[in-house]
Amino acid sequence: MQYPRVALIARKGSADTPSDWFQCQSVAELPVDPAVDAVVLDVDADLFDQALLALRAEDAYRFVPAFTLRSQDNDHPLCDGPLPQKPEIIAKTCEAIASRLAAFNLGRRPERLEERVVAWLWTRPHASLLPVRNTTVAHMYSYPLISAFANDQPVNEMAWLRLMSEQGWFAAGELIDRIRLCSKCNSARLNYVDLCPECNALDIAREPALHCFTCGHVAAQENFLKDGMMLCPNCLTRLRHIGSDYDRPPGKSELSRLS
Incomplete structure (x- = not known):
């Protein structure tokens, strides 16, 4: 099994990482032709979201496995979890994702937003299109995967998801929250929800x-x-x-x- 080429994005070089890793301080410094097989992030919390969004916005790194050295970032929708301790597991993950991506859409590179999102979920069978609480947007929730794959084009994420669901692309999963939107501005900042009077369940x-x-x-x-x-x-x-x-x-x- 060939060991994958790995890049580490960190503010400072880490003495605990292999010497053959490509080390840089930002996504912009990553090699593009050819791209590395996996990316490891070791950045501060305030830069982590920004780095992942920038990584997935790059065509060469949309589907490349990205791991983190910070345990608190394991559940990020654009991250593939903590860095495996064994190099063989990193190699297997890279091979599995590359193999499934090659089989997607008869090998044609995903171009449209819906193709990119579905391709991401196809290459990661256990992944879901998850929202993240974001108080800077009117809806109070955002979908980083949609934002990263939209190529900076404005997308109404809620309307897009509703359309994709109606067309059978996605199915509802676990209920996370309920929101009510203002009929005039679509804001959810003044929100109230219905609960079961017996057990206070939200679903x-x-x-x-x-x-x-x-x-x-x-x-x-x-x-x-x-x-x-x-x-x-x-x-x-x-x-x-x-x-x-x-x-x-x-x-x-x-x-x-x-x-």
């Missing part, structure tokens, strides 16, 4: 509800459907006609439930 949704006339049971509509028929889950009465067997509760035609 709730609204769905249609029904009311059984026989026993008075009220529940989500899906709970009344069984084998193509409508049966009350409480008294097992078959519900045939709305208005005589059941109805939709006035003002409660929708119930909040845990997703």
Whole structure:
């Protein structure tokens, strides 16, 4: 297994790193032709985000593995985690990402924003398109992966994600937060959310509800459907006609439930 070429970005040279690593102080100093196989970042917290965004904005380094020597930066969406202790693991990571990138889109280099984002997720099967809390933007959250791959073009990240989801490119994952946007300026700075009154859970949704006339049971509509028929889950009465067997509760035609 051939050992990959590695570059270290650090303010000061580190005595603990291999002597054959290319060392520099910024992304702009990285070699481009040819590019190195992996990048290691050892910079202060206030420069870490900036360095990663600059790295992923460079065409030669969009998909190159990038590791960090700082444990607090392990979960950054544009980072591949902590630097592996064994050189063999670094080599395997580089080979796996390069192999999957070569197979993406029949080997054609991703050019459009959606292609770049999908290619990133394809080369890293366990990665997700994660938001980062950012109080400098109106939405209060930003997506570094979208920003880095947009080539400095203005992109409405929320609208773009909604469009990609509607087209089947992405699926919703774990709920992180709920925000409400101002109808005039789309700001989320004055925000409030609905919680479950019993357990204070945030992950709730609204769905249609029904009311059984026989026993008075009220529940989500899906709970009344069984084998193509409508049966009350409480008294097992078959519900045939709305208005005589059941109805939709006035003002409660929708119930909040845990997703």
